[in-house]
Amino acid sequence: MDYKKAKINFIETWGVLGSQWGINKTMAQIQALLLVAPDPLTTDTIMEELQISRGNANMSLRQLIEWGVIYKKSVAGDRKEYFVAEKDIWKWSHKIGKIRKEREINPALDLLNEIVASKEIGKTEEEKEFMKQIKELQSFTGTVSALADKLFLSPKGELLLKLIKTLL
Amino acid sequence: MDYKKAKINFIETWGVLGSQWGINKTMAQIQALLLVAPDPLTTDTIMEELQISRGNANMSLRQLIEWGVIYKKSVAGDRKEYFVAEKDIWKWSHKIGKIRKEREINPALDLLNEIVASKEIGKTEEEKEFMKQIKELQSFTGTVSALADKLFLSPKGELLLKLIKTLL
DNA sequence: TGAAATTTTCAGAAAATATTGAAAATTCAG
């Protein structure tokens, strides 16, 4: 596989991967493109390389910035905005993990907590069973949540590294 | 919140959560319904409770069985098929983790390995930079993959528990 | 058997999501 093919293949695959992980294809591809770009890129270059519209490029770039996985970079003597990727994998995976944990685990935990707190439930046998199951989910989700916090709120990969040493 | 509302709320929320995790809404809702159902349910009951078509119910049930998070159960004296959820959270989260790891991490790792193995790449400065970045991703992905294997291939939650003790 | 009950399949419809492209807003050099 030569360089050109490898690069295209990488960007393409990263896009597919992204969509499986609930990140949209374009966003994942832009990140991939910037990850392997030797220099900062403009919106126009990105549009051309990925064959996407300006609107799409702009929206995706904005969201990637919001997630903290890419940055704007101004280049002296050029009015255009340039973009670079956060190249430290630990840093950006961290950021994504943190955001997704908050969006996806916290609401579940909130609901489970709320149900468990309800005094009304648990009169009948069926309700007791229901509660038991919800409590198990609550406990599990709580554990996962605490774990994610430890992993994602601690500076960089520190804890992850500890974990890896323990397990591998 | 009373029992009925809690149950509906739980199923609804689980569905939303599911779609964020790349599992479709109906599948997640069926799992939720079966998780808190005191007894096995038929396709017809599921259709009625979730207001979905037979085709949708059938497809979703099949996939859930394929994933190993629910089971078929025959009930004496009834020709209909009944379904029950795997209620042990550790067991089913394990199964899902394993499947998704194979589907989503392995292909990425394969590609990265293939690129790294390519002798042709690395002549120019740009290519060297590309390779460096790909190698970092490879190393990271490899670590995550090994970790996932350890976690998901070891019996039940054993290793996860160890991990939790270490970290929390 | 055979016919009623049940399950499966799958083409088309509906819903959800992503993308375009052009107009509006903003920025900035002269």
Place this chain on the structure above:
DNA sequence: CTGAATTTTCAATATTTTCTGAAAATTTCA
């Protein structure tokens, strides 16, 4: 300021994903 360059917005469109419903296949009991 002014207007050309650049970025942002968003209604319209396209694509992808999910769901329906009815026909076909399968199962099971009499």
